Amino acid sequence: MPTLTPAGQYRGPAPVVHPESEPFWRGLGEGRLELQKCNSCGTVRWPIAPVCWNCTSLDATWTPVATSGTVSAAVTVRRATGNQVWADVVPFVSAMVDMADGLRLPGRILPAASPSVAAPGSAGAASGSGPVSGSGTASEPGPGSRSGTAAGTAADPAAAFPAGTPVEAAYLDAGDGIGVLCFVPAESA
Numbered sequence: 001m002p003t004l005t006p007a008g009q010y011r012g013p014a015p016v017v018h019p020e021s022e023p024f025w026r027g028l029g030e031g032r033l034e035l036q037k038c039n040s041c042g043t044v045r046w047p048i049a050p051v052c053w054n055c056t057s058l059d060a061t062w063t064p065v066a067t068s069g070t071v072s073a074a075v076t077v078r079r080a081t082g083n084q085v086w087a088d089v090v091p092f093v094s095a096m097v098d099m100a101d102g103l104r105l106p107g108r109i110l111p112a113a114s115p116s117v118a119a120p121g122s123a124g125a126a127s128g129s130g131p132v133s134g135s136g137t138a139s140e141p142g143p144g145s146r147s148g149t150a151a152g153t154a155a156d157p158a159a160a161f162p163a164g165t166p167v168e169a170a171y172l173d174a175g176d177g178i179g180v181l182c183f184v185p186a187e188s189a
């Protein structure tokens with residue numbers, strides 16, 4: 001079973017965890033990307049729903065799904081609208097990602113993970129988890145292939161992730177065993 005890359009601590013509004021969606025959040029918190037698969041027709045459901053949109057069956061099993069994909073579209077979010085918790089997080093890159101198994105999932109794209117991120121909760125992970133705080137990314141070309149775009153990345157972080165860019169699903173630790181889906185450049189996964 002693929003294990004997601006930990007991308008640091010989550011900062012943002014607490015996820016709304018409903019009993020029906022809890023396995024999704026808990027799976028992420030443990031580094032797994034799992035969605036409902038219909039036991040009747042085999043459809044993997046997204047968004048999470050109580051009923052299969054294809055055959056109306058209520059019977060489903062939480063199943064691991066592909067963790068690799070390519071960017072469908074990415075935008076830079078610069079202002080916190082609505083919940084002002086986001087004011088501490090902007091700017092960040094928000095994207096829709098076409099997953100290898102055909103699903104299209106939403107999530108932020110975070111800068112290439114630094115080695116310290118491997119230890120969630122550490123000071124290094126916290127500082128490395130900032131959406132575009134990556135001062136290291138801007139001032140010195142990282143080990144990834146995105147070097148050379150440092151200036152452009154600072155001006156428009158989303159410009160570093162044109163459609164088709166390979167990314168890998170990752171998760172942010174939101175505490176209480178809950179994780180939040182995000183993505184990192186495939187090279188760093």
Ligand SMILES: [Zn+2]
Nearest residue numbers: 038041052055
């Ligand atoms: Zn079905």
